[in-house]
Amino acid sequence: MKTTVTALLAGLIFGLGLLLSGMANPEKVLGFLDIAGAWDPSLALVMAGAIAVSLPAFQLFKGRKESLLKETLQLPTNTHIDRRLVIGGLMFGIGWGLAGFCPGPALVASGAGLEKALIFTLAMLAGMGIFRLSAHKMIPARG
Amino acid sequence: MTIDWTAFTPVTALAGGALIGLASVLLLIFNGRIAGISGVLGGLLEGSSGIGWRLAFIIGLLAAPLAWQLFAPLPPIKIEAGYPTLIAAGLLVGFGTRLGSGCTSGHGVCGLSRLSPRSLVATLVFMAAGFATVYVVRHLLAV
Numbered sequence: 072m073k074t075t076v077t078a079l080l081a082g083l084i085f086g087l088g089l090l091l092s093g094m095a096n097p098e099k100v101l102g103f104l105d106i107a108g109a110w111d112p113s114l115a116l117v118m119a120g121a122i123a124v125s126l127p128a129f130q131l132f133k134g135r136k137e138s139l140l141k142e143t144l145q146l147p148t149n150t151h152i153d154r155r156l157v158i159g160g161l162m163f164g165i166g167w168g169l170a171g172f173c174p175g176p177a178l179v180a181s182g183a184g185l186e187k188a189l190i191f192t193l194a195m196l197a198g199m200g201i202f203r204l205s206a207h208k209m210i211p212a213r214g
Numbered sequence: 215m216t217i218d219w220t221a222f223t224p225v226t227a228l229a230g231g232a233l234i235g236l237a238s239v240l241l242l243i244f245n246g247r248i249a250g251i252s253g254v255l256g257g258l259l260e261g262s263s264g265i266g267w268r269l270a271f272i273i274g275l276l277a278a279p280l281a282w283q284l285f286a287p288l289p290p291i292k293i294e295a296g297y298p299t300l301i302a303a304g305l306l307v308g309f310g311t312r313l314g315s316g317c318t319s320g321h322g323v324c325g326l327s328r329l330s331p332r333s334l335v336a337t338l339v340f341m342a343a344g345f346a347t348v349y350v351v352r353h354l355l356a357v
Binding site: 073074077083085088089090092093094097102104105106107109116118120122123125128130132137139140142146147150151155156157158159160162163166167169171173174175177178180181182183184188191193195197199200202203 | 259341348
């Protein structure tokens, strides 16, 4: 029960951060990605601000086995830099550059009731579903 | 490169980023989990363990605009892309983030905070792809 409340709170604060930072606004995101145009560097500071807070905490916490609520710490264990990582990153980056949405902002903008954000989110969920059904066979993890 | 100083919002970018960092820290220290939006969503679709906290986190994100509106009008969320672009971009983002095991939050914030070389590569790849895509769309195709 407690872990549900903390997760809800974390999601809410995450979403408020996306709204405050401008990251939930595709126009602003594309202004950052348009390095050859009139460049808006703001979003570099979003990442800097986030990492300034989370890096010390992650470094202090990562040796632990349990969270403060006695949940097993589940950190990624895969350290391979493989074809899937690079091809996946390329696909994601292209989609991000086309629409100006990455997953978090798409959900926040959907929560704001914007029809276009909802369309993007549904397509994103479909993309995840297609991956689930097909990707394991299409692209070998290693190589 | 020309910097658009009128669009530059350093204070809200840093403050919003700090909230995103704080949310990631909360999910780590209480739930023992990584706040990667595509991973949380993908886990829900695939029936991974922890349906409760995953759903709570997503509900928090979706509810953020409502919580914001209790205190202030929502900041602008401007979506220029048309429906075909939004659908193509959504499919790419959904498939790509699952194939590459993460997005801006999981790799970009949490992964970099863990000092993960794998996440650094992923972040560089999707950022480069995002910059390149906007360059092609806005300056080569001049859409």
